[in-house]
Amino acid sequence: MSDHLLNDLSLFAPETAITLTLVAAILADLIFRRTPLVVAALVLAGFVVTGLLLLGQTGVNASIFTGMIAVDSFAVFFKTIVVLAGILVVVFSMESGELNSPGRKLGEYYALLCAAALGMMLMAGASNLLMMYIAIELSSLSSYLLSGYTREAPDSSEASLKYLIYGAVSSGLMLYGISLMYGLSGSLDLRAINRALPQVLSGGGAASFTLLIAGVLALAGFGYKISAVPFHFWTPDVYEGAPITITAFLSVASKAGGFAMMIRFFKVTFIDAGAVALPAGTWATLQGFHWVDLVAILAVLSMTIGNLVAVWQNNLKRLLAYSSIAHAGYMLTGVVVLSNQGLAAIMVYFGVYLFMNLGAFYCVMLIADKTGSEDIDEYKGIGGRSPFLAVALAVFLVSLTGLPPTAGFIGKLYLFAALINSGWTWLAIVAALNSVIALYYYVRVFRNMFLRTEEPSSPGITLSWLQNAALVVLLVPTLLLGLYFTPLVQLAQASVRLFGTP
């Protein structure tokens, strides 16, 4: 028994490391009150150590703490995304003028960032409904506080209140779905529910209707985390009001955790384990519960509404918020196809999304720190004043659109290939049309940056060497993965294995 527990604890090492970092950040904040950089460096080191510990878990396929958490290559992949986003966001935070204003204490900020990252890492591994609920709440509660961290700014506190109300309601809905699922199957463990469901569904119409309601309610919780339409209302407000570093973190890490949890939930719980005569690497839904149609509707709505509303935005942060809703839609299409190819495509997409989205937000942050505005009209002539920053932002936006030779193209290519291979051609066409809309609103930014000239008084934006280095670190993968993508694709294909599934 104790051997068992020790082994489980050793597999829990990355989460333990991030928890210790959290505690150390709080203590360091007490000692080094005047120099927030010490805490930042400590947290950065903690994230790096967590990342190294995650590297040591490649190829593990186990379930720890009596089935509460799965440690499999799927979870490790998404945890790595969360940790990489954490590292980059800590670097951004050290540079952010918005956060480092005089008189602001940043110790708690970094501690909460660790707590949010811990929650997201637990989300990626949770294989029990109880654990899922706790993980979602841990990451949410920390995110509410982080999005309102610049609390003297009215829009920041408003963002956190809206985030809190939407979050609390959707987690309440999800908990109700969990309670119904527990009532139907008598268990909170995903695999046990999966084993119990065929018998429940054979019980007749009432049972399968209840299961449908439970599934829709649970989907509300996941949809809120990944900001899919119609659970997206918080996204633009929170993304606009929160400090840019937190917006960047939420847009990548929170989404990664949410997607990992949602995929595990649907793939482990609602898959017909006894289905025969399927091609390798594909699965079938349970008889009597067709959740795939629900997810397909969410995907189409998210892509279309996200992209169409983004066209009207003048604030670049808000525009990127709608674009992140649209990206959630693209990635949801990978869930619909019910195959390992689709899962691998989602993971490739996340691998490139990490760099291009964080990069775009970083450029917005650098420009906003100097000009004090995120308005697209204020971007006039930036291409002439600070060419490197403008070109970097242009590359990130081209990549978000999904044009070659950037990494975004590879992400979309694999998703569309997975869709067409499994016969969802109409969904691929909708997604491709949406990319065209996306091009339209990104081009507006290019036009302002490079083709419009501004009043001659505006000064250029000079970057420190650290800011230049951070930009290069984000730019290189965005371009390189567009040309040499085999390693990422192989990594994703090797990481589709979930614990407890064939």
Next chain:
Amino acid sequence: MEIPLSYYLCLSVVLFVVGVAGVLTRRNAIVVFMCIELMLNSVNLTLIAFSSFLGSITGQALVFFAMAVAAAEAAVGLAIVIAIYRNKRTVDIDKINILKW
């Protein structure tokens, strides 16, 4: 006489709907939080009823966690409401509207 499971479930559905309706219609942020608590507590009632009916304790374990999380959520929520009150001198949701569309 034993009360059947369906009575508990109906009561919790009613409480849950009251909570959701309150969140949608009430304008005071504090009252909205109270309605959210009502939603969570109706879920707790469902879980305890199922747990007792099925004779398994996992549901009750989840209730303990849900109560702890609800308490944390209330603490965070009230802190955020205070922050907003200091900025705007109101907790009326209709007047908290800088960010839209």
